[in-house]
Amino acid sequence: MADLVERWVNNPLSRSLLKFITKRDERGRRIDRIFLNYIGSEVSLSLGDKLGSFILKLFFRGITKRLGIDEERIKEQLRFGYWRRGLASVLEGIALRGVERPFTASAPFLIVWNFTDACNLHCKHCYQRADKPKPDELSTEDALRAVDIMADAGVAYIAFSGGEALVRPDFFKVAEVVREYEMGYSLATNGTLLTRENVKRLEESGCDFVQISLDGLRETHNRFRGIDCYDRVIEGIKNAVESRMAVGIATCVTRYNIHEVDALIDLAEKLGADQFIHYNFIPTGRGREIIEMDITPDEREDLLNRLASQIGSRRLILLSTAPQYARVCLGYGYVSLTHFDTVGQQLGKGEEVGFLAEFIGGCGAGRLYMALQPNGDLTPCVFIPIKIGNILADDFTDLWWNSEVLNKLRDRKSFKGYCGRCPWREVCGGCRARAYAYFGDVQEADPGCPLNMDRWRMIEEKIPSPRLEAEVKVGGDGFD
Known part of the structure; x- marks a missing residue:
């Protein structure tokens, strides 16, 4: 059919x-x-x-x-x-x-907007190296111009991130204009600033969803975040749960905390969250400094199976940014369309579900979503630091259709390694950010998948054991 x-x-x-x-x-x-x-x-x-x-x-x-x-x-x-x-x-x-598998929308469905580089924490894995605001960040006036441009292009949803977006004084002014255009908006936050007052303002400004980072139980989270903030985050989660907004708890899984994932899901459920989202670790930004803490492909596959096997038995929705999760979920008779999908897991089994998974297509970078940096630069993904243009200086729609980098991301037949010939190529596509972080090539194979073990073995030869203290330089040009 x-x-x-x-x-x-x-x-x-x-x-x-x-x-x-x-x-x-x-x-x-x-x-x-x-x-x-x-x-x-x-x-x-x-x-x-x-x-x-x-x-x-x-x-x-x-x-x-x-x-x-x-x-x-x-x-x-x-x-x-x-x-x-x-x-x-x-x-x-x-x-x-036409109908492609996977599909490319006429405009990004989602823009993740790193609203500022300012942050009140110092997380080990931060892709943005957030700390202090950069001098070239968009002014309020230019930020509002950016909203106008995205609205005119047909963008449906803006996910504010950072840094910590709530640090910036004009956040609510910009967010309210987003909703005036009837775009949806969400906030990814470290949770420390989710006071009752801020939660109320988020509700009143039309925020649909709050994603709060929690990277472990008390000791692990505090060590990972660089400051004793666990209690404030839990309080922020509770404040958000009491609102009408949907609440997700996001955990970036590394060897620091993989043993605590089940306990974190239990905690998320106990706190009343609507979602638990496993975030793939990407060794970019500050994350390059802890590359040795990446989990193995087999550990990731086991984790994704543990998540998928609990779909339907948990009160909350279990999601992952790892595109392989779409493949794993199909094995359990479910479809997980993207890490921001709340509908797919409610669908039934059948041919149509498989078609939908291929249509949406796993990794959405350059097809369904793009990132906007604090200074207005556009990148394919928050984890892929390749500038494709600037929202104020370039034509947004022209960049979307004609960027060489975005078109490379869409051309899955040209992907290298097993990713290019995998029977799950349309459903998954591999994480392009991990491919770029490890090999400096967005079309390389994703070394996080067990089907690309040859690539993972290449990496193991380059990175130190997690038991050793050593520095490894990895990034846009691959290994040095």
Whole structure:
């Protein structure tokens, strides 16, 4: 059935109709007005809009019938602005490129915005080397211009990160403008500043989700974070849980804390969190200094299986930034589309689930998401420090479609090692950030996967044992 839908959507007539309903004019994207009409909102429609609205209804009825999806459920989701924006980018992407496996949206669904390099902690693994604000960080005025640009391009969701975004005094002013555009927004935070007052302000400004870092139980977390802050983080988690926002607890797993993962999931559940997210360790930024603490491919595979095996039996959603998690979850009859997916694990089994996993496609860098740095530079991922342009100096949409680096990330057939010929290539794709951090090449094999053990053995020859104190220089140019 999924193949039938794919052929139907990919035929020239369907593509032409999609181009018509996603056409841009002086009023913006036609599809945005059509969606508002579809959910029953009052909106002025041109004759072309009305025709497009009729086409969209036929399109949705055909898709939902063939895939067994309740059309009313789609309407309910489309009442959220970021859902409308995201689906508009999907349809526009299909109109431009057809149904690809994996898929590239017409604009990033998600922008992770490192809002500042300032931070009140000094974490061992920080990809940003956050400490003090840099002198070239965007002013409030320029940050608001950046929001305008992302909104106009069709970005659906902004995930504020850092550094610690709450350190910056104008955070809420910028966040409120994001919501005025009906983009969704979330906050990744170390949790120490989640006072009741700040949590209330986050709610009032429209924050959907708060992700709080917790990298171990008390002693481990404090050692990892460089300061005694465990109690403040737990208090911040409790404050967030009492709000209407969804709450996720994020743990970057290394040899420091892999033995505490199960206890952390128990703690997250006890505290009332909605999600537990395993973060892949990427040896970039300050993380280069603890490269010897990376876990082995077999340890990672075991961890991902432990997470997937508990789906459905835990009250919270179990996620991972490791793209291999999509492959592992399919083995348990579930689909985990991305590390920010809260829907996939609720879907049933079947051919359609497998198609959806290939369509979303694991690592989303350069296809579904991109990163924005404190100074306005754009990078493929927060963990890949390759500048592809600047949001204020360059054309955002032109960069998205024509960046050489982003197109390399999309070309999975050119990936090296087993990643390029893996039967799970469309579902997973390997972590491009780990490939770049270890080999200086975004198309290299991901050494974190057991199917690339030859690459991991190369690394083991270069890095010291975790029992030894030694420095290793790793990064953009590979090993020295």
